[in-house]
Amino acid sequence: MTISIAMAGKGGTGKTSIACLIVRYLIKQRRVPVLAVDADPAANLDLGLGVNVEKTIGSILAGYNENKLVIPPGMSKEALLDLKLNESIFESQDFDLITMGRGEGAGCYCFPNNVLKSFIDKLLPNYKFMVMDNEAGLEHLSRGTTESIDHLLLVSNHSVKGVRTVGTIIQLVKELRLNIKHRWVILNQAPETIDPLVEAEFGRLGISIGAAIPEDRLIMEYDWHQRSLLDMPGDSASVQAIDKMMNQILSKNPSEVNS
């Protein structure tokens, strides 16, 4: 079974960077192939992974909705859409990447959404892992992009607002009745000592921190030089923390049911 890992949390807290370092971990551990999914409309997972994606699912669906696809004789519209969606997969040796791209605009898109859901579901068995980077919330998951998530990683930085967003998402997950097997709260850019006010906010919401990733200047430098986070050195502080976190996460049996 494919193990799915999804990111959520306030914008700017480090979801994309952590998703890239998780892909790095999986590649180093040879737990491949990995399907990376960029489900953030302000997409930039490709940059973190050191690649450049042009075709997005959003752009293909837009063409579909505007009836811009030229349907060859004897082919159904659905089959053509499937073919086009396949072209949106960026393939590399160890990981493939699907980019959702911008939203689908106004109107009813029930059909394309169902196509999208079955597209991902159909692809999944080809991969050992799926790592999904998300927008702040999980709204699109409520529209049924994926069946279930084995590990939901809720990322906060060292701020009260970041912690509150984690609280809001936990609430949302309950309301949407999403099928999440394990939930992990990750404190990113964590200082050596957590400020008592941030600690108090975690306490107030009854949230315990599952893993802490330290502030690592190298992550920013890789961004400035547009280098792939897959090439981060194994002895850097953030990589070591991610590797430890992943060992902990994967020691859980994904078929177990967690609260």
Ligand SMILES: Nc1ncnc2c1ncn2[C@@H]1O[C@H](COP(=O)(O)OP(=O)(O)O)[C@@H](O)[C@H]1O
């Ligand atoms: N542990 C870290 N140490 C230093 N900088 C970080 C760390 N995590 C993320 N960053 C930086 O913070 C910014 C936001 O990170 P990003 O991963 O894009 O967040 P998000 O995807 O949640 O919006 C980026 O410039 C990134 O380089």
Ligand SMILES: [Mg+2]
């Ligand atoms: Mg991001």
